[in-house]
Amino acid sequence: MTIRLIKSSFFNERKTKEKLCNFIMDSEKLSIGNYCAQFEKKYANWQERKYCISFNSGSSANLALIQAMINMGKLKKGDKVGFSSLSWATNVMPIIQLGLDASPVDVELDTLNISLNTFKKSVEENNIKCLFITNLLGFCDNIDEIEKYCNENNILLLEDNCESMGTVYKGKKLGNYSLASTFSTFVGHHMSTIEGGMVCTDNRDLYIMLNMVRAHGWDRNLSPDIQSELREKYNIDKAFYSKYTFYTLGYNLRPNEITGFLGCEQVQYLDKIVEKRVDNFKKFVNAVNSNEDFYNLKYTHIEKLSNFAVPVICKSKEILERYIDIFTKNGIEIRPIVGGDLTQQLFWKNIYGENNSHTNAKLIHEQGFYFGNSPEYTKEEINLIIESLK
Ligand SMILES: Cc1ncc(COP(=O)(O)O)c(C=O)c1O
Known part of the structure; x- marks a missing residue:
């Protein structure tokens, strides 16, 4: 799959x-x-x-x-x-x-x-x-x-x-x-x-x-x-x-x-699309937050959390490497979390120079990944993602 x-x-x-x-x-x-x-x-x-x-x-x-x-x-x-x-x-x-x-x-x-x-x-x-x-x-x-x-x-x-x-x-x-x-x-x-x-x-x-x-x-x-x-x-x-x-x-x-x-x-389908993504997210976030390898995501203050991809922030770079292997072996596409810390990107450094401050954005850039949240995922696809998060 x-x-x-x-x-x-x-x-x-x-x-x-x-x-x-x-x-x-x-x-x-x-x-x-x-x-x-x-x-x-x-x-x-x-x-x-x-x-x-x-x-x-x-x-x-x-x-x-x-x-x-x-x-x-x-x-x-x-x-x-x-x-x-x-x-x-x-x-x-x-x-x-x-x-x-x-x-x-x-x-x-x-x-x-x-x-x-x-x-x-x-x-x-x-x-x-x-x-x-x-x-x-x-x-x-x-x-x-x-x-x-x-x-x-x-x-x-x-x-x-x-x-x-x-x-x-x-x-x-x-x-x-x-x-x-x-x-x-x-x-x-x-x-x-x-x-x-x-x-x-x-x-x-x-x-x-x-x-x-x-x-x-x-x-x-x-x-x-x-x-x-x-x-x-x-x-x-x-x-x-x-x-x-x-x-x-x-x-x-x-x-x-x-x-x-x-x-x-x-x-016309937007309400339905959002509902599906909100439901999927709840399943995924439970798996993320019950794994000690990851930082907990705070989400309960949000009534409806609608996203197209789910972030995971690992507690170290080594842990990230492990999960890149697991997801890749299981055939699940993952990517860095959006553009990452933009001050680490070349276009920024070319204009403003190096930024060596230790920010949360930098940690997320270096230790995070995301996977998709499609409204048309099957039960099997959702389960495989949850298994990979364990
Ligand atoms: C936060 C944010 N702003 C702007 C854009 C740009 O949107 P587009 O790809 O439609 O140009 C994106 C694209 O993913 C985005 O994530």
Whole structure:
């Protein structure tokens, strides 16, 4: 038996592929259009946010969100932006690329996430203007307290929720604790559109800005009402020129109708997908926490923990080697925990030099691994993973 990290391209793969083929054959237009707009409505509704703007990847969503913060004057060049040391490369890359000062914040060993404690330490050492927190692998620490602290101290909070779609903490979905949050629908994530990403927010001005940042800095994907509002504000009175008016700095990070169609299809299954992953996780975490070789994971403070892969942190590098052998022999694909400690990565060292501090993120980088959590695992597959964890 082989258990791959990504078991399938889509939930209900066969049916989804058949529908996709028909959709492509029957469609006149495949560039951004009604299906993207429909998916955005459906996802905003599911996420319980006012607005959703879709992108061609989660990385693009991150880039657009940071660019939007700069365009709106909420961040300016040189501002210090905190990020989770343990995250994905394209979480911190836009911060660096757009001329902000990236400031790593350590995570807790038992939740793998930034806590108020680790964040406060960073704030004391640095003059942090914004925290772009990652909700790692379905987990969070006390993000409600981080939100309160940020509000009280005038720190802008943004969430990278690319790994935690569907997690519920203290009655609220992760991704709803901040001004805006990003999501990924890359294959293997909670729901797949092959490639894709979103930003969700309740803020109308940000929604408008993100639409422009996504497509060339123009207003063409906005509603006629919003277009009129903008054109009046900026005295663009000729319809002829309005087509090619570029209001602000932007990119081309648009999704296409295939992404939109797949989003509409897969979002129907999202509750089911999340429930399955939540159930699987409970089984896996029991096995992790009953083995003395691993550090315990703290999760009972989270009502619904929804992840696509499960982290395991070994108590030594030798133990990690042993489990790499066991999992490999059993045909179970494992990988390092996300991007690991990003300050240990070459791109970081090339800019900021060596970082020899002993952080939890570094320990997790050196002694951790993860395996998949697919909603379509069979009983046999789940049992083999649990056996391997023993
Ligand atoms: C925390 C985090 N942010 C951003 C991304 C980027 O998403 P994408 O692969 O859709 O570009 C990922 C991808 O896995 C991620 O884990």
